[in-house]
Amino acid sequence: xxxxxxxxxxxxxxxxxxxxxxxxxxxxxxxxxxxxxxxxxxxxxxxxxxxxxxxxxxxxxxxxxxxxxxxxxxxxxxxxxxxxxxxxxxxxxxxxxxxxxxxxxxxxxxxxxxxxxxxxxxxxxxxxxxxxxxxxxxxxxxxxxxxxxxxxxxxxxxxxxxxxxxxxxxxxxxxxxxxxxxxxxxxxxxxxxxxxxxxxxxxxxxxxxxxxxxxxxxxxxxxxxxxxxxxxxxxxxxxxxxxxxxxxxxxxxxxxxxxxxxxxxxxxxxxxxxxxxxxxxxxxxxxxxxxxxxxxxxxxxxxxxxxxxxxxxxxxxxxxxxxxxxxxxxxxxxxxxxxxxxxxxxxxxxxxxx
Numbered sequence: 635x636x637x638x639x640x641x642x643x644x645x646x647x648x649x650x651x652x653x654x655x656x657x658x659x660x661x662x663x664x665x666x667x668x669x670x671x672x673x674x675x676x677x678x679x680x681x682x683x684x685x686x687x688x689x690x691x692x693x694x695x696x697x698x699x700x701x702x703x704x705x706x707x708x709x710x711x712x713x714x715x716x717x718x719x720x721x722x723x724x725x726x727x728x729x730x731x732x733x734x735x736x737x738x739x740x741x742x743x744x745x746x747x748x749x750x751x752x753x754x755x756x757x758x759x760x761x762x763x764x765x766x767x768x769x770x771x772x773x774x775x776x777x778x779x780x781x782x783x784x785x786x787x788x789x790x791x792x793x794x795x796x797x798x799x800x801x802x803x804x805x806x807x808x809x810x811x812x813x814x815x816x817x818x819x820x821x822x823x824x825x826x827x828x829x830x831x832x833x834x835x836x837x838x839x840x841x842x843x844x845x846x847x848x849x850x851x852x853x854x855x856x857x858x859x860x861x862x863x864x865x866x867x868x869x870x871x872x873x874x875x876x877x878x879x880x881x882x883x884x885x886x887x888x889x890x891x892x893x894x895x896x897x898x899x900x901x902x903x904x905x906x907x908x909x910x911x912x913x914x915x916x917x918x919x920x921x922x923x924x925x926x927x928x929x930x931x932x933x934x935x936x937x938x939x940x941x942x943x944x945x946x947x948x949x950x951x952x953x954x955x956x957x958x959x960x961x962x963x964x965x966x967x968x969x970x971x972x973x974x975x976x977x978x979x980x981x982x983x984x985x986x987x988x
Contacts, residue, residue: 644677648692648754651675657772664776667701667747668694669757671764689764691757695719695747703744703782704774710737710759717753720746722789723777729753742777746786783959784952787966791907794970795915801974802981807920811985820987822870822930823877824980829863831886832909836860838893839901847950848898855905855943862935869930879983885976892965899951899958900965906947908969912977914944 651670656663670692672678682688693712695701703723712735719729723742729735731753737743747753759765765773776782798804803821811817836859840852867874892904913936921933954962 646675646677651678651692654766654769657766657769657774659772659774659776662776664702664704664774665699666693666766667696667699667752668692669766671767673764673767687759687761687763689759689767691764691766692754693757694752694754695745696752697747697749699747699752700786701745703742703777703785705740705742705777706737706765706773706775707739708759708762708765708773709739710757710765711735712737713756713758715754715756717747717751718749719753719755720748720789720793722746722786726789726792729755744777744782744786781952783954783956787903787907787951787959787962788948790963790966791911794908794966795911798912798915798970798974798977799919801977803916803977804919806981806984807923811988812923814988817984817988818924818927818929819873819875820877821980821984822866822932823875824879824882824983825932826863826866826874827877827879827882828886828976828980829866831890833860833863834890835893835905835909838890839905842893843898843901845898848902851902851947851950855946858943862932865935866930866932869932873929877983879979881979882976882983885972885979888972889969892969896965897958897961899954900961902947902950903962903966904969906944907966908973910944910947912970912973916977 648670651672652674654666654669654671654674656665658664672682672690672692682690712729714729714731714733714735716731718731721727721729721735722744725743728748729745735743757765762773806812806817806821812821836852836856840849840856843849843852889904889909893901896904917933917936921936924930924933951962
């Protein structure tokens with residue numbers, strides 16, 4: 635059929651283009667967010683020449699909405715038009731307005747909406763047909779969903795760990811304020827409070843665990859962490875000063891209380907990805923700084939051990955159900971929010987001692 639030539643300028647509103655929300659590939663339904671192929675609009679379908687086979691579609695993901703990792707048999711290009719997103723798969727990176735992503739055929743990639751409004755982007759192909767021009771024969775193959783969600787859990791944790799480095803506690807230990815004995819001592823006093831609560835976390839996790847796979851991990855972790863609060867107190871030779879602060883207590887107690895109400899996978903995320911992840915990045919920075927004062931070996935001990943304590947929790951988090959991963963992602967974010975509030979309060983209390 636010949637193309638109809640428009641005789642006047644015509645505006646096609648984005649909302650007027652028909653929306654595809656999911657496709658079924660290999661018997662499984664996969665969400666696309668919002669996908670609006672230009673050729674599904676009758677005016678644009680007539681206006682775009684067939685011989686170019688240029689295919690374009692609006693794509694949209696809400697904040698937190700995920701398009702699972704997948705591959706295409708043709709090359710594709712994504713132009714970020716508005717908002718923010720994150721890309722994972724062969725490459726993990728943030729995506730901002732104006733970014734252009736060139737994706738060769740056969741390369742794994744997935745997307746997550748970010749920011750306040752997610753993102754709108756253009757998906758462009760230069761050969762064959764549009765990726766989802768025929769929803770019943772889409773040009774896509776999805777990776778194993780469980781593997782994709784596991785990768786997303788780790789990817790987000792890497793991001794949270796990187797963001798944690800901007801917390802006030804890092805600014806404190808890297809500043810001249812750490813040279814003040816009173817401020818430095820008060821920081822260690824607050825760490826002493828948290829160390830006591832951390833013992834409650836690992837004990838409760840072991841006592842209230844149900845699945846033997848997770849219990850074995852909890853016992854292994856407990857064996858490596860038990861008594862560190864007492865070791866910290868002993869290394870200070872009675873120089874510590876008790877600290878009472880409602881925010882410090884509330885944030886610390888939150889982690890212990892969660893060991894009574896969440897499932898074993900969520901506990902693993904909270905203990906290994908969040909707490910040990912935060913300890914890994916903090917002690918890596920704090921150890922060489924605090925070592926020059928020769929007041930406690932606490933920072934050296936944890937700098938050596940914490941990286942391994944993060945990794946020991948990874949294996950049991952593979953192969954979970956989509957619902958379990960959703961719970962893990964939720965507790966992961968909550969845990970990092972609480973941890974950042976806790977460590978920022980530690981820095982405030984230390985500075986107030988000057």
